[in-house]
Amino acid sequence: MGDNIKRIKFYFVIFCVLICFPVVRSTNTSTVCYGAPGARCTTHKLSCISPLVIQIINTSYGYRSGCNSNGIADCTDTTCCKEKPGDCFQQFSSDENRQVVRNCSEVETCTVPRFREVNGRECGGTISAYSKIQYSCVSKGILDF
Numbered sequence: 001m002g003d004n005i006k007r008i009k010f011y012f013v014i015f016c017v018l019i020c021f022p023v024v025r026s027t028n029t030s031t032v033c034y035g036a037p038g039a040r041c042t043t044h045k046l047s048c049i050s051p052l053v054i055q056i057i058n059t060s061y062g063y064r065s066g067c068n069s070n071g072i073a074d075c076t077d078t079t080c081c082k083e084k085p086g087d088c089f090q091q092f093s094s095d096e097n098r099q100v101v102r103n104c105s106e107v108e109t110c111t112v113p114r115f116r117e118v119n120g121r122e123c124g125g126t127i128s129a130y131s132k133i134q135y136s137c138v139s140k141g142i143l144d145f
């Protein structure tokens with residue numbers, strides 16, 4: 001009797017390790033410039049392969065000197081849209097982050113329109129070069145938390 005209960009507990013723990021916690025398969029990073037609406041280099045397209053769904057890890061703006069334009073017109077030169085060592089970062093405002101989390105959590109794909117910060121106080125008060133979204137693809141757990 002007692003042994004059976006121990007066994008049931010044991011299998012429950014194994015089951016929970018497999019099912020209860022989101023299984024992180026990869027961390028993906030998307031960086032896009034601010035500019036022409038709808039363009040490939042100005043729109044975040046997040047995606048996970050079914051049955052995995054998106055979990056937003058981090059949203060931030062990247063800054064680099066020489067990359068502070070008011071917005072790019074097309075995607076012929078995307079050097080300012082991709083992260084480089086030495087870039088300065090500032091987090092999205094909590095409201096912007098909330099919007100991204102609301103639109104993108106627990107779905108397989110989502111798009112996030114251009115975002116920018118025009119007064120990156122922690123990065124010299126300039127205009128952001130790109131926005132950066134880091135996300136993981138996790139299993140849609142019944143007991144997700």
Ligand SMILES: *[C@@H]1O[C@H](CO)[C@@H](O)[C@H](O)[C@H]1NC(C)=O
Binds near residue numbers: 028047
């Ligand atoms: C990002 O996600 C896509 C779709 O799930 C996948 O094909 C790609 O390999 C991922 N990239 C990285 C760097 O994890």
Ligand SMILES: *[C@@H]1O[C@H](CO)[C@@H](O)[C@H](O)[C@H]1NC(C)=O
Binds near residue numbers: 057058060089090
């Ligand atoms: C979010 O990303 C920024 C820029 O890459 C980084 O500086 C910061 O430490 C990250 N925060 C977390 C919680 O991962």
Ligand SMILES: *[C@@H]1O[C@H](CO)[C@@H](O)[C@H](O)[C@H]1NC(C)=O
Binds near residue numbers: 113
């Ligand atoms: C969230 O979705 C709404 C409605 O589709 C859209 O208007 C808005 O731009 C989206 N915001 C973000 C941050 O993805």
